Amino acid sequence: MSRKPLISGNWKMNLNHFEAIQVTQKLAYLVGKDELEHADVSLHPPFTDIRSVQTVIDSDKLGYALGAQHCHWEDKGAFTGEVSPVFLAKLGVQYVICGHSERRELFGETDEMVAKKVAAIQQHGMTPIMCVGETLAEREAGDTEAKVLGQVRAGLAGRTSEQVGRMVIAYEPIWAIGTGRTATAEDAQQLCAAIRSCVAELSGAEAADTLRVQYGGSVKAGTIAELIAQPDVDGALVGGASLDADEFARICKLGV
Numbered sequence: 001m002s003r004k005p006l007i008s009g010n011w012k013m014n015l016n017h018f019e020a021i022q023v024t025q026k027l028a029y030l031v032g033k034d035e036l037e038h039a040d041v042s043l044h045p046p047f048t049d050i051r052s053v054q055t056v057i058d059s060d061k062l063g064y065a066l067g068a069q070h071c072h073w074e075d076k077g078a079f080t081g082e083v084s085p086v087f088l089a090k091l092g093v094q095y096v097i098c099g100h101s102e103r104r105e106l107f108g109e110t111d112e113m114v115a116k117k118v119a120a121i122q123q124h125g126m127t128p129i130m131c132v133g134e135t136l137a138e139r140e141a142g143d144t145e146a147k148v149l150g151q152v153r154a155g156l157a158g159r160t161s162e163q164v165g166r167m168v169i170a171y172e173p174i175w176a177i178g179t180g181r182t183a184t185a186e187d188a189q190q191l192c193a194a195i196r197s198c199v200a201e202l203s204g205a206e207a208a209d210t211l212r213v214q215y216g217g218s219v220k221a222g223t224i225a226e227l228i229a230q231p232d233v234d235g236a237l238v239g240g241a242s243l244d245a246d247e248f249a250r251i252c253k254l255g256v
């Protein structure tokens with residue numbers, strides 16, 4: 001089957017809510033409804049900007065999906081500083097990134113926590129974008145597939161085939177994030193295909209066929225076309241280049 005590409009802009013801890021509104025409005029001017037026939041686009045602002053971006057998307061009836069970068073797995077309670085998936089769903093958030101390498105490395109997010117987040121995000125009707133990826137040392141030691149597929153297996157634990165089929169997995173080699181070093185399109189394809197085969201083994205061919213696998217790591221307007229041309233690369237999770245509306249617009253148009 002042909003899967004519609006998903007281009008996601010992860011703004012990380014950048015852009016205050018005024019700046020986020022400006023970028024969204026500029027993007028809307030550059031990427032209209034017609035262009036969204038070829039790719040779904042999700043925007044993942046910091047928590048303090050989500051309501052503002054939602055208002056722009058709703059009032060201007062833009063075709064972008066609202067996204068978040070992270071959430072807790074519990075609905076509510078004594079978790080100072082955390083954000084409930086229930087609150088995100090109430091804001092109209094559709095996609096939630098979980099297990100980003102920055103959260104795993106800097107904030108101690110474990111595979112078990114990621115699996116709980118995946119479950120909570122789906123329980124509240126949203127789509128997880130579960131990130132997996134290897135460090136440079138792991139790549140050089142020949143451990144790329146073991147690391148990446150280990151994260152995939154752990155993150156999908158307890159999910160039904162139907163639930164897995166509705167997920168997004170983002171393959172983000174850590175050495176390519178924010179470094180300007182992109183995996184070659186062939187490398188991205190190889191790992192995205194390995195992820196899909198692993199999902200087929202775990203959850204069956206149908207789930208593997210509908211699940212979308214994104215590539216992330218220094219994606220730019222000049223590299224998106226070649227990446228998206230790969231049969232198992234179904235989109236991109238874009239960091240730095242998504243902060244610039246002109247550059248991100250070209251990525252959303254798949255580099256054409």
Ligand code: 13P
Binds near residue numbers: 176177
């Ligand atoms: P860059 O596109 O800045 O490398 O970031 C990738 C990323 O981590 C997206 O989640």
